[in-house]
Amino acid sequence: MKRLFGFLIGYLFFALAAQGQAVHPVKGFVFDENKEPMIGAVVQLMASPQLHAAIVGLDGSFQFSAIPAGTYRLEVSYLGYKTYEDRVTISESTKLANILLEADSQTLGEVVVLGEANRGSEAQARKLEQQALNTINVVSAKSIELSPDITVANVVQRVSGLSIERNASGDPQYAIVRGMDKRYNYTLVNGVKIPSPDNRNRYVPLDIFPAQMLERLEVAKSLTADMEGDAIGGSVNMVMKSAPEEFEVNADFQMGYNTIHFNRPFYSYDRSTENRLSPGERFGSRYEATMADFSTQNLLVQSSQPLPDLFGGLTIGNRFLNNKLGIMVGASVQNSFRGADRDWYKIDADPLGTGRPSLSSYQERETSIQQFRLGVHSKIDYRINSAHQLSLYYGDFTLNDFEVREMISSDRDISPDNVNATYLYQTRVRSTYSGIRNATLQGTHAFFYDRLLVDWSALMSRADFDRPDNAIFIRNGGVENGRIMPQNIERRNPRRWEKHYDEDITVHVNLRYNFALSGLKESYVKFGGMYRDKERGALFNRYRFDPDPPLQVEGEQWNDFSEVRWQLLNPTGTLGHALNYNALEQIGAYYLSAHGTVGQVEFQGGLRVEHTNQGYVSRTTNQFEISELFQVYTDFLPSGGFKWRPKEDVNVRGSYYKAINRPGYFEIVDGISDEDDEFPFRGNPNVTRAIADNLDLRYEYFPRANEQFLFGAFYKRIEDPIELLLVRQNSLTTGPRNLTPTNSGTATNWGLEMDYSKFWNQFGLRMNYTFTRSSLTTMKSERVRENPEDPSSQLILRESFQTRPLQGQADHIGNLSLLYKNQRSGTDIQLSAVYTGERIEIVSPWLGLDIWSRPFTQLDFSAEQRIGSWVLFVKANNLLNSPYELFVKKPRKTEQLSFPLQDREGQTIVQRDYFWQSFRLGVRYKFNAL
Helix, strand or coil: CHHHHHHHHHHHHHHHHHHCCCEEEEEEEEEECCCCECCCCEEEEEECCEEEEEECCCCCEEEEEEEECEEEEEEEECCCECCEEEEEEECCCEECCCEEECECCEEECCEEECCCCCCCCHHHHHHHHHHCCCCEEEEEHHHHHHCCCCEHHHHHCCCCCEEEEECCCCCEEEEEECCECHHHEEEEECCEECCCCCCCCCCCCHHHCEHHHEEEEEEECCCCCCCCCCCCCEEEEEEECCCCCCCEEEEEEEEEEEHHHHCCCEEECCHHHCCCCCHHHHHCCCCCCCHHHCCCHHHCCEEECCCCEEEEEEEEEEEECCCCEEEEEEEEEEEEEEEEEEEEEEEEECCCCCCCEEEEEEEEEEEEEEEEEEEEEEEEEEEEECCEEEEEEEEEEEEEEEEEEEEEEEEEECCCCCCCEEEEEEEEEEEEEEEEEEEEEEEEEEECCCCEEEEEEEEEEEEEEEEEEEEEEEEEEEEECCEECCCEECCCEEEEEEEEEEEEEEEEEEEEEEEEECCEEEEEEEEEEEEEEEEEEEEEEEEEEEECCCCCEECCCECCHHHCCEEECCCCCCCCCCCCEEEEEEEEEEEEEEEEEECCEEEEEEEEEEEEEEEEEECCCCCCCCCEEEEEEEEEEEEEEEEEEEECCEEEEEEEEEEEECCCCHHHCCCEECCCCCCCEECCCCCCCEEEEEEEEEEEECCCCCCEEEEEEEEEEEECCEEEEEEECCCCCCCCEEEEEEECCEEEEEEEEEEEEEEECCEEEEEEEEEEEEEEEEEEEEEEECCCCCCCCCEEEEEEEEEECCECCCCEEEEEEEEEEECCCCEEEEEEEEEECCEEEEECCECCCCEEECCEEEEEEEEEEEECCEEEEEEEECCCCCCEEEEECCCCCCCCCCCCCCCCCCCEEEEEEECCCEEEEEEEEEEECC
């Protein structure tokens, strides 16, 4: 007790004495050997009995505001690094020299392991961008963790020059790189291309992948000779998490809700009675089905208030056998309830020759979707020694959508007051099961003292798409004198089954030989090749039903679908339809490239040769449709580039590459897919690959390991770009309108990009902006009077050229993220905004009647609070409830009539969707043995 009393007296005496001393601010920076800011490191100044502590901020800085003059022991500590110690004297405002922490390494056998690898960090992302031979952008796992994003599709919209295409529920789904439609880029997992479950195309829906499984996301905007050549826009590479250096557990659980459910009910159905196989699949292709073969209970729609969204994830990793064997396993489950409200018009060119759009059918849609995602991920790697390593990756990703769409449309009588109107009612019940399974065995080897480096990959993967019993219940009714009339059953109600599978077997081999040559540093040649054998199968079986008897009135003969009496019109289905086909694609490629460094300039160049054999065989019974088609061709794809490093933290890089874009598998099939979309889709056997020349130039400045300033320009010249055009089936003026893939002349696409990241202790800023301008001249048609001065003269068709942007290309794309991080309190806050400018969504054959999407801004928010090993967080998406809107840049034909939704002067609204806000509350746990 006396000792404690004496200590307190001494401390009080010292404190009173210190009041008369001058105090001074002290600040400095803490980095590791790679200049990465040691965010969260503890800095202490000690002079008994004084102890002053500070936390290193986002930019690596720390600051003490008032330190009494004197000599102190300086100590800096950070998990996995050796403690830094020094003595400093404070006599005035002091800025300490940069403090560098040394990793606490340990030698295990022949493998040297850092105490804490920087995989998934912001510094690693910036370092990869700096060291890459081509133009890339990288999003780190740390950045993804702090963002509001739950799928990879959400993440890609944060990358400069990337925008997204949304699905029916408003969620991001496909990436658009530099204004180039989703068809112009491909998707990789751990550097290897994977197949797509998309029922028409080869591009991969990125919303199937949970974001939490990524170690980083790499977006390559230029290609080198060792990369597959069908990426005019670029590639998206998902590098999945691998084993940490020590035992690690990451887990999270989230609950969420979409505010659309406060405004209207959620529609659902009983999937347990759904037949996953059509009668033709169950009993044979010649089987004549009866009504007893079709369930009705799965088409009874119920309305309710949905349960909260549930999200959960778990990853566990460790190293064994003296750190030679690494194992990472993980799983993610997401069950969410989404909705969308849509207003939509069917439009055409005015038949009277005004050149304006003509409105016909108007639709109001309410869509409810339950989305279930399941991701299973595992990676095993074995370090044989420092020269040889093997890894085995397996991923199984599932996305199931269970959708009900209620639709009311009118194309017979649109009355402004709705006192009298004729309506068509449609209820669509649709289950979609899609998934991707991928197993990849990879190896890296070094021979002859690292003179010869070999890496290889062997891949087996399969993508599946299954949409069973996709049914539409069609009725008619209306309003008479303000009274809602009972509904009657329409004819030709469809129920259809669709299946697709896509199987890949792929092998890659790359060899690199390092050599010394006078005047050259880091010289090597690289050569290798790949082969892919792809098989794709498709099944389409549709049955049509008429009411029997034809007149069945709601409330009298029926009250729900199960009480309607039906007649089956085609008992054998449509297994002879062109959409029943088998496609194949065999690609063989080889390349040779060289690399060298002269002074501060690093250069590379190479040639890639790709041979393609793509085709299909359909089971069509229509003599006017092409049942078999093959396209065989060889492409020579040169590439080259340089990287000049005038300073240690500055790069100037430029590159050229030639690339192609192959048609989708279904795009060359001579058949029509109808009923589900606003416009039917028709394949085009005459569509061919697009070929492009691409130039890139970029200035890069990396002032710190997690900061950057990038400014670049690009130019693309594309021969025969593939676009979806809205054309008539029979001629320009007769037959139904179909979306058809078509080669559209020669296009150019150029733009400027800027990417900036800056941090100030507790605050951070990330922003990027891309300006893109494309140009394509195509032939368009218009109806005009033979004598423009005489309104009664004959109407004729006139063709003329129109120059417009590429389909899907937005002039302006911007991202802005504001960050706050308080290391002492464990608080992180991020506010993110994404802006996408207007772009053409549907190309019309009529002059000036292309359908555009209006500029779109999405505002998201996330905040988290760390409490020991636990983190509590909240995330919010689409705070502004920004609508997705399509329009034509001309006023409608008849201005004097009142149409719903038409509230933009000088424009015609075609579609407007609202998706509402989503909120999530969750907890995250992380345990690391380090």
